[in-house]
Amino acid sequence: MSLVLLLLGSFIGTFLLLKTVLHPRRLAGPVIITVISLASFAVLPDAGFLRLGLLLGAVLTLIIGVLDERYDLSPAVQFLGQALIVIVLVSSGWAIPYVSNPTGLGLIYLSPLLGALLAALWLIFLMNAINWLDGSDGLAGSVGAVAFIILAAISLLAAPPDSHTLSLALIGLGSITAFLIWNWPPAKVYLGTSGSWWLGLYLGLVAIAGRGKIATSVLILALPLLDAGYVIVRRLLAGQSPWRGDTVRHFHHRLQAKGLSPSVICLLAASLSIIFGMGAVLLQTRQHPCLDFNQATLSVADQIISVGIASTPAAQSRGLSGCRQVPASHGLYFPFAAKKQPAFWMKDTLIPIDIIWIADGAVVGLEHNVPPPVDSNQSDLPLYTPPQPIDAVLELSAGAAKQFDISIGSRVELIR
Numbered sequence: 001m002s003l004v005l006l007l008l009g010s011f012i013g014t015f016l017l018l019k020t021v022l023h024p025r026r027l028a029g030p031v032i033i034t035v036i037s038l039a040s041f042a043v044l045p046d047a048g049f050l051r052l053g054l055l056l057g058a059v060l061t062l063i064i065g066v067l068d069e070r071y072d073l074s075p076a077v078q079f080l081g082q083a084l085i086v087i088v089l090v091s092s093g094w095a096i097p098y099v100s101n102p103t104g105l106g107l108i109y110l111s112p113l114l115g116a117l118l119a120a121l122w123l124i125f126l127m128n129a130i131n132w133l134d135g136s137d138g139l140a141g142s143v144g145a146v147a148f149i150i151l152a153a154i155s156l157l158a159a160p161p162d163s164h165t166l167s168l169a170l171i172g173l174g175s176i177t178a179f180l181i182w183n184w185p186p187a188k189v190y191l192g193t194s195g196s197w198w199l200g201l202y203l204g205l206v207a208i209a210g211r212g213k214i215a216t217s218v219l220i221l222a223l224p225l226l227d228a229g230y231v232i233v234r235r236l237l238a239g240q241s242p243w244r245g246d247t248v249r250h251f252h253h254r255l256q257a258k259g260l261s262p263s264v265i266c267l268l269a270a271s272l273s274i275i276f277g278m279g280a281v282l283l284q285t286r287q288h289p290c291l292d293f294n295q296a297t298l299s300v301a302d303q304i305i306s307v308g309i310a311s312t313p314a315a316q317s318r319g320l321s322g323c324r325q326v327p328a329s330h331g332l333y334f335p336f337a338a339k340k341q342p343a344f345w346m347k348d349t350l351i352p353i354d355i356i357w358i359a360d361g362a363v364v365g366l367e368h369n370v371p372p373p374v375d376s377n378q379s380d381l382p383l384y385t386p387p388q389p390i391d392a393v394l395e396l397s398a399g400a401a402k403q404f405d406i407s408i409g410s411r412v413e414l415i416r
Contacts, residue, residue, distance in 0.1 A: 006167055010039050010174030018182050018189055026188070027069060028179050029195030033062050035175050036202055043167040053092020054205065060085045061201060065194025075241065078193075082127055085201070086120045094205060095119045097294060098327075099214045122214065123204040126221065129228035130200030136252040137187035138266040141180035143223055143273050144199050148173035150220045150277035151206050154213065157281070165210035172202055185262035200224075219280040223272050227251040293330040300356075300363075300394065301410035307333040307394070319395065321348035326397040333414065339389035345381045346373050352398035356406060357386035363410040364388055369398045 017031045037058035044051045064081035067073060073081070095115040110118065134140035152169035155162040176199065182189045191199065207217035218225060231249045232242040248257075255265050293308045306329065310316045316334055320326065336342070344355060349372045357365035365387045373381055386393075394412070396404075 003167065003170055006039065006043065007170040007174040010035055010171045011178045012174075013039075014175040014178035015181065018179065026190060027192035027195065028182070028189045029065055029069075029192045029198060030062055032175050032179055032191070032195050033058050033198045036171055036198070039171045039175075040168055040202075043164065043171070045164065049092035050094065053089050053094055056092070057085050057089045057201065058198070060088060061198050062194050065192065065197050068193040079124075082124050082197070083120075085127075085197075086123045089123065089201075089205070090116045090120050094123075094208055096122070096208055096214055118214070119208060122208075123201055125225070125228065126200040126204040127197045128200070129221070129224040130203070131193065131196040132228055132231065132250055133224045133252070134191050134196040135250055136256065136265050137185035137262040138180060138183050139252055139262070139269055140191055140196055140199060140224075141176050141183050142266045142270040143221075144176045144203065145173060145180060146270050146273040146277055147203055147217075147220050148176065148206070150273075150280055151203075151210065151213075151217070153281055154216060154220075155210055162210050165206060165213070168206045168209055172206060185266065216280045220273075220277050222276040223251070223269060293327065293332070296333070297415045298331070298333060298394070299411070299413040299415060301404050301406045303329075303404045303406075304415075305329045305331055305396075305404070307331050307414075310334045319344075319349070320351070320353060322350065324350055326351065326353070326395075326400075328397075328400075331394050331396040331400070334393040334395075335414070336391050336393075339391050341385055341389050342393070343383040343385050344393070345383055346370060347381060349373065354396045354398055354401040355384055356394040356396065356401060356412075357388075357390045358392040358394060358412050359386075359388065359390045361412055363406060363408055363412060364390060365408070366401055366406065368401060 013035045014031060017035065018028055021031065037055055041051050041055055044054065060081070064073075064078075064085070068078060068081075095112065096110060096119045097115050098110055099118075130140055130144070133143060148169045152166050152173065155165040155169060179189070179191075179195075183191070203217075203221065207213050207220075210217075227250055234249050235242045248254075251269070252265050255268070256262075260268070294306050295309045296307055298305050298307045308331075310319060310332055311334075319334075320332055326332070339359065346353075352369050352371050355367040355370055356363055357367075367384050370384060392412070392414075
C-alpha cells in the first residue's frame with residue numbers, strides 16, 4: 001500500500017502543481033525537481049549523507065537550470081554547473097561500488113576512486129543525453145516513464161527485492177507520468193534545462209541506488225545513450241564541439257525530417273525503449289549475481305565489516321552460490337529466528353570460504369577454507385554443521401577469519 005501511495009502521491013502532486021503554473025510559466029522543471037526530491041528524501045535510508053546530497057543536487061540543478069533557461073549559458077558554463085552538481089552527489093556517497101558482470105555470474109567490484117569517477121561520468125552523460133533527447137513534445141517523458149517502469153520491475157527481481165530502488169523508481173514514474181499528460185503533443189508545458197537535467201540525473205541516481213544495476217541500466221536507457229553517443233561522434237568527426245546544440249542529427253530530428261509527427265515519434269521511442277527494457281529484464285533473470293554485500297555492517301572480533309543479509313529461505317538457500325568474489329572486509333550474514341543446527345553445503349559455490357557459527361552474539365565454531373565442489377555434477381556434497389545450536393552464520397572469503405583474528409568466543413553484533 002505504501003508503494004501505491006508513493007506512486008499516486010508523486011503523480012497527484014506533480015499534476016496539480018503543474019495545473020496551477022501552466023500560465024504564465026510553461027517550464028515544469030521546478031515542479032518535477034521539488035516533488036521528486038522531497039519524496040525521495042522521505043524514503044531514502046537515514047544513513048550517511050545520501051539524502052542531503054540528493055537535496056543539494058536538486059537545488060543546484062534547479063538554480064543552474066533556471067539560469068540557463070533565462071540567460072542561455074554557454075556550453076562551458078553548463079558543463080561546469082553539471083560537474084558541480086555531480087561532485088556534490090558523489091561526495092555525499094552516490095558512488096558505484098560494483099557493477100553486474102554482463103558476461104556471467106557474480107559482480108565486478110570497483111575501487112572507491114574508480115566507483116566515484118564512474119558515477120560522475122554516468123550522471124553527467126545521462127544529464128546531457130536526456131537534455132538532447134528533449135527536442136520533441138512528449139519524447140523525453142515517454143522514454144523516462146518506460147525507464148522507471150523497467151527499473152521498478154528489475155528491483156522486484158532482486159533477492160531480496162530492492163525496496164529502496166523500487167520506491168525511488170515509483171516516485172519518478174508518478175511524477176514524470178503526470179508531466180507527460182501536459183507535455184504530450186501538442187505540449188502545454190516543457191521540461192526546460194532544469195527539468196531535462198533532473199530527469200537524466202534522477203534516472204542515473206535510481207540506477208546507482210540499485211547497486212550493480214549500471215550495466216543493466218545502460219540497456220534500459222539505450223535509446224538516449226545511443227542517440228547522444230552518435231551525435232557526439234558525428235560532431236567530433238566534423239571538427240565541431242560535442243557540447244553545442246544540434247538541430248539535425250538527433251534521433252527525433254531525423255524522424256521529423258521524414259515527416260513523422262511528434263506523437264508518432266513518442267510512440268516509436270517508447271516502443272524501442274520497451275524492447276530494450278525487456279532485454280534488460282531477461283538479462284537480469286538469467287544472471288545470478290551475488291547478494292548485495294552492503295546491506296548492513298557487522299562488528300566481529302572488534303572489526304567492522306559490511307555484510308549482505310540472507311534473511312529469507314530463498315536467500316539462505318542461495319547463499320554465495322554463483323559468486324566469483326567476496327570483497328575484502330565483506331561477507332554474507334544468515335540470521336535465524338530460532339536456534340537450530342543447520343547443514344550447509346557448497347552447491348554452485350565457485351570460491352573457497354570461511355564459515356563462522358554464531359550463537360547468542362558470540363562465535364561458537366569455525367570452518368576454515370571450505371573448498372568449492374570438485375565434482376562437476378555436485379553429487380554427494382559434504383555437509384557442514386555447527387557444533388551446537390546457533391542463531392546466525394557468517395560466510396567470508398577463505399582466510400578472512402584468520403585475517404580478522406576471529407576465534408571461539410569472539411563477540412558479534414549486527415549494526416543495521
